[in-house]
Amino acid sequence: MADLSSFPITKKWPASNPDIIQLYSLPTPNGVKVSIALEELGLPYEPHRIEFGPEGVKSPEFVSLNPNGRIPAIIDPDGPGGKPIGLFESGAILIYLAEKTGKLIPADAAARYETICWVMFQMGGIGPMFGQFGHFYKFAADKVANNSYPMERYRDETKRLLSVLEGRLKDRRWIMGDEHTIADIATYPWVRGADVFYGGREVLDYAGFPAVTAWLERCLARPAAQKGLDIPAKA
Structure with missing residues (x-):
């Protein structure tokens, strides 16, 4: 089982299955980019709803993953070299997921x-x-x-x-x-x-x-x- 204890966000929003991608988001135009991509790719993931405000995107736990205090963000327990990685900014996450799987982006x-x-x-x-x-x-x-x-x-x-x-x-x-x-x-x-x-x-x-x-x-x-x-x- 993956160890995500180094990510403070998992204290506030615990992972039921730490071996799959953890998605921290809301169904906004930016947020759903990542949930849609994960569905297109068939990657298993666990969504966590992060509300606006001091208990959500502005909380210390969330800001520890995204210093900008905006959704979406993810933790992939199987990042580069098999080590967990935390990512924010929807465009960067899309590129990462596409390159990780070799899908949704041309090979050329x-x-x-x-x-x-x-x-x-x-x-x-x-x-x-x-x-x-x-x-x-x-x-x-x-x-x-x-x-x-x-x-x-x-x-x-x-x-x-x-x-x-x-x-x-x-x-x-x-x-x-x-x-x-x-x-x-x-x-x-x-x-x-x-x-x-x-x-x-x-x-x-x-x-x-x-x-x-x-x-x-x-x-x-x-x-x-x-x-x-x-x-x-x-x-």
Whole structure:
């Protein structure tokens, strides 16, 4: 049995089976990237629901694994050299899991780096900008009632990023063509979230991005998506 005692987080959220990957997360657009990838890969894992706030992501135990105090994070008891490893940042976790298994990322070196480019496009563009759009459109509308600039700025940037994705997906089934990869898994939870969670379908003109919406439907139809989008489940 793996010894995870060197990870303080396991004191607050004990592992029922320390021999499998421990996932610390919430079903947010960032969090479900990892649960979906684990489902796609068929890797056994144990999810732990980490709430926002001082008893969750800001607790000393969680911060010991991710100093930034954000989900998701994992512990893999079978890391490099067979030793346990703790990881944070969803994009880094996706790359790690893909390289660990040799799946969800092309074997060809050039295509592999192109896939990572699109993962970084999500991490540096789609995630932060969609999140800011959602914040000002759904959560802070009353705070900027007399100043439409913040919402308009992030709405327009979100639409610009959707147009980049639209251009990439035109005549492609997946971001990398015929192969479903971590680039898709990194991205579609945010495209879904801007609609389902933020209620932005109309203001973002999803109808104007037919390749994106068709791709999103294909992504959501996958069994791994249908399961992973609800993990970790509510208590």
